[in-house]
Amino acid sequence: MGGLVKGLATTLKYLRRPRATVDYPAKERPYPERFRGLHILDRDAEGLERCVGCELCAAACPVHCITVEAAENPVGAPYSAGERYAWRYEIDLLRCIFCGYCEEACPEDAIQLTPRHDLLSNKREDFLVGKDWLTVPRQ
Amino acid sequence: MNPLLAALLRGLLAILCLLTAFAYTMVLERKVLGYFQLRWGPTKVGPWGMLQPLADAVKMVLKEDIRPAGIDRFIYALAPGISLFAALAIFAAVPIGPNAAVTDPPGGLLYVLALAALGVYGVSLGGWSSQSKYALLGSLRATAQMISYELAMGMAVLAVVVAAGTVSLTGVVQAQASIWFVLPEIVAFVIFLICATAEGNRAPFDLAEAESELVAGYHTEFTGLRFAMFVMAEYIDMIVLAVVGALLFLGGWRGPAPVPGFIWLLLKTGVLIFLQMWVRATFPRLRYDKLMDFGWKWLLPFAFLNLAGTAIIVALRG
Amino acid sequence: MITLTIDGKTVSVEPGTLLVEAARAAGRDIPVYCYHPKLAPAGACRMCLVEIEKMPKLQTACTTPVSEGMAVHTTTARVKEAQHGVLELLLINHPLDCPICDKGGECDLQDFTLRYGPPSSRFLDGKIHRKKALDCPPFLVIDEERCILCQRCVRYEDEILHERNIVLIERGSHMTIGTEGRDDYGGYYSGNNTELCPVGALTSRPYRFKSRPWDLKMTPTICTQCSLHCNVRADVRHGDLMRLMIHDNPQVDGGWLCDRGRYAIGDAKAAERLSHPLVRGGEVSWDIALAEVQNALEAGPVAGLGGGRLTNEAAAAFKQICGTVDWRVGRQTYARVPGVAEATPSDLSEADVIVLVDTCPMEEAPILDLRIRHHKRVIDVGPVPGMRVGPAERVVCAPDGVAEALRGLDLSAAKHPVVVWNGRGELVEAIRALGAPVLMVHEVANARGAHDAGLETEGDILAACAEGKIHTLWLAGANPLRSYPADVRAALEKVPVLIVSDLYPTEVTELATIVLPVAGPFERAGTFTNLGGLTQTAAAVVAPRGLSDERIFQRLRPAAQPAKDLPARRSFQGGNLLVRPHLWSGGGNTRFDRTLEAARTALATVRVHPSQGLAAGTHVMINDVHEAVVAVDPGLHPAVVVVPDRTFAGLGADARLRAVVPA
């Protein structure tokens, strides 16, 4: 009988504890810097794309969710700093396991995983994101 | 006014009140459990989630109405109705104030006990008719459990009846003018509480729908409105038995003056309901055989002894 | 046999074997940059240093021949230190280009650095920078920074090509590779350099930044651009053909590819490909089109022309369907010379005398030329010079004087003479009289296979068309308007039903009643027989556009009435305007990579003798229709004008050349 009362007392104690639930879409909990959420393709200081289309991210990806196709930078209006840039960069976010291997693989710090993680759509195609979705806007 | 018409109106009003009470007991339970469990409970529909029942109702109505193959259609359709009817009908004889009842027959308490026992038909028939092994096991458990605990509850209530000297609920309340029965009849009160919880199929006696064992027990195969009727029955049972408990042991609508009696009754009922929720949040579920053991080997003898003791004391005073 | 031990493992090899090969036989890989099995050893890179017992210093395994009882160690501390040192030096000025370099992933510098090299750099100063991404048209891109000066490319030019397209420039730390004095490559075999280069200094323009090696699905198959059928490895990514690579077959190609074969990969993606069957100009379904074809086959006398594109299986099926078929729609008449031994490409390497009979192997089967240009004694008979590179005894004669010139040759002193002929003209008797084995070079890719499948008819099908003897003519992989030496438009227009199966819209598809789009090279599987009689399999590596020839024939029933009583075949001797195959002008049925297409569509060049009085670079008109540029070639017979094959449709023997007065 004492055990029962002790149990009731314990649950009663929790009635006054602060709630653990975060009212998510309205409020967000803080995310650590290393959080592996959605990807971005970064730009360098001059506003050029960091990605040079080397395809190491695609090679490192254990689930083959990244497709990169490279081409030569147009003379006079380059996309990236080197000779080469990625004209196509696609991630199948439904396949992605957010392991961060691509970020680790990128020698140019172009692909990065950010704390952003809201991923929502009714259509499968929306999860196949391309360069326009990934690349951060020019400052 | 035609007394029949008046009774009918009172009945309708009672049903309306009960349904509203059901809706908000459910919100309350979800809120209370949430707070026990470091959560918020419903917050999204309406302010503080207060319109949640409405959303639930809409959801239940819109759900696909599944009727499994090979069922006994008539009984399958009837069972939730029996449960709900029994739960609603109990209230007809429960006064919520002096002269405030749908009808207040002299033997009201007997009527209450009788109808409380009727609810088990809905549960056992529903489980039996739905052609599912889990549901069958659930309904068998419910039947055994309710019969076992019915006796102990009867004995506990009988002790109060003996003490009050009447089987009218109004009479019982009036008999508590000097002292609430919860004090002299504490054993009966505890037994009544346990049995009421078991009667209402609530944790830790929720064997008939034990989720981890029987998926959803007797209502595994019910969806939509039918399922909703079972849930309504369960909650209304809980409310009504809490009201009856308040009437029997906590002095009903009696209390210090400025607050109206109705509020007192509501408060006492609320305390009893909260107690059930608290227990649900805390305790594990009993095992089937232990539940039966407990009912027959502990509760019934104690209830009997208590009744005998009460009777002797009343006789000695008498 | 010489027995030696390498890392304790005993191995026996032929005398004269180099240590690096012996080690390979013993299952030990010695890293090499400058060494290449097909090139002479150079000892330039020092990557292959090994320790040999009783020798005080480390030795280069690529220049040291084996000797009896030698004990070699390839993994000692001294060797490792040497390898570290060599790689460290190579990497000091190597640009940080891996992410953008096409070689990344298949680069020897990367591989050896990972396997044998130092893990980190001790070098702190800035790197020396040089010129990058220098275009070397049409196909090469040179990156001077990445070059490790192994000189494989330079030695390839010297030893294999006997050309000097890529050379070493400057000396010492300024040394670099490049084209001396001009900015294009100027040869037909530039692509091999991209494979020889162990780093990313020489990369290929068409493949530039296209893919990574780990993404490629590699399938061995054959090239069907000419009749030699070099073996290639087709590299496919995401269903697209990315590049062709060498797939060494000593019997056929000897481990090299010409640029035409290597870069003719544009068919699968070409926008102008035929997409739907057409019946009288309207798009129809395959079922309807094939039903129309079947009706046409049953309506009257049927004949078929083609065979260059067809696989052996398709050719046999074509013969079955049409009954009367011929592959000879060009100037070539013979697929083999009856009564004379047949030579194979490898016979060329053993021959002591090679007679070129009015044939230019460099244009007609380019890889064959790599076997010929080494030879000390090549007799080059004909109005047009057949040898572009290497020494040759030139016998100049008029176009109709070749047989006469051949009769003047005496090969009795030669032990292994080989005659190379392209089957044109009435020379069978003269060639047979030489008594030497003959290697036929064919004008169309699978002429030999078509010949073996029976695609030869007594008489002339096109002449029969002109006489109205044929109701249905099927052109499968043939375009008489381009390759037939006379004007045959009137003949084709006279045929009631003309069926054309082809990849692209051409002059004949415009005349056709029924047009069937067919699968092109790398899109269909089958066997091909090459000029030496070797039958090899081509693989389907990309998805077909249209049905394959074989599949089309399989869905039809044989014709009711094959054409009979054909007029005799004509001879096309005479006239001074010679139409000759030219590598870059391409076949009518092939699209190159985009880069090469530009070269193909540029103005054609006509070659004339200096005595004609036309200055090089003059614009001329042929038949008042086609514009061309003049090149002066003193090796020609004075009366001869050479026009590239297939650039000009249907030039007859009476075609005229007229100089244009520049506006």
Place this chain on the structure above:
Amino acid sequence: MAETSTETMVLNMGPQHPSTHGVLRLIVEVDGETIVRCQPDIGFLHTGIEKQFETHTWQQAVTDSDRMDYLSPLTNNLGYVLAVERLLEIQVPPRCEAIRVLFCELSRVSSHLVWLGTSALELGAQSIFFYCFQAREAILDMFEATAGVRMNPSYMRVGGLMYDIPPQLPGMVARFLEELPRWLADFRALLDGNPIFRERVVGVGVLGREQALAYGVTGPSLRAAGVAWDVRKAYPYSGYERYEFGVPTRTDGDVWARYEVRMAEMEESGKIIRQAMAGMPDGAWKTDDRKVALPPREELHRSMEALIHHFKLVAQGFNVPAGAVYQPVEGPRGEIGFYVVSDGGAHPYRVRVRPPSFYNTAVLTRLLEGRLLADAVAIIASLDMVMGEVDR
């Protein structure tokens, strides 16, 4: 007297059932509420993970190991990377070993918390489930702060780790160690003295010592049967020999004993975590063997050697000398063993995993016979199997 005909009923528990921990199917023959026979049916979660190892490079395959026992992914990571490191004959620096131990023990606590919460929920006690998950939250926050992900962190690498620990981690660990005893006291208050709970677990599902050994049961379930077997003590790895901790055992072998062992283990893990954090050595957190570990990122823009190594290691991976090795580690559920075969190439030739849950599941057949249906859920929960690991 009329003859009563009785027959048993076959009940399919699962694969979709609230208490079968994923997708376990039990074919249960019941006589009333009593189980006459029970046959576990597994394989519903078979995803070919062992085969998938073969398609990945040695380093990529770490992500495969995560996904078997998803409640304790880091333990799986460790077993796999230790096996490969043994084949490669490389040593990781002491700091790396300490971090690995730290995270494995955190994983153990986190896994046991899930076990406790779900077991209690199975028995009908609701709130404790939420309290356990709330306690576990602190551990997941640590995973998130360190590896960036809460559930499948793939934090370990052959030759080291993905990153060093972040600066805020020591504080988080200290806070957690402070809270852990309080949580455990509350859990005990809710369960230990509760007669209903005791009735449900004491004497239920007795797994004898002999039977446990015969079935190859390992981990807490074995220790609850009286065998003090712990891989961390028997074949210490990753420096476990340097830590002081006890191996709790009980002799009853029932659900209660397994409960007790796991509760005690959480306390022991707390000790190890404290020691690992306190004695965390400075220095490198991955091997300095550049032929295996990626070079430091800052070198990529100046050293050709570093760039080449980075490129090759990412694109094609390193080769592992031919050979085979079996590496067991003590997971929360018992001995997780990785039998890794290399043919000398850049991909595993074969990886075979000894999943403790598989052996623990096998014993269900014996334990459930003759028990009540309600005991079944208690026993299943007490064996703490993860179907992702059983089926792989």
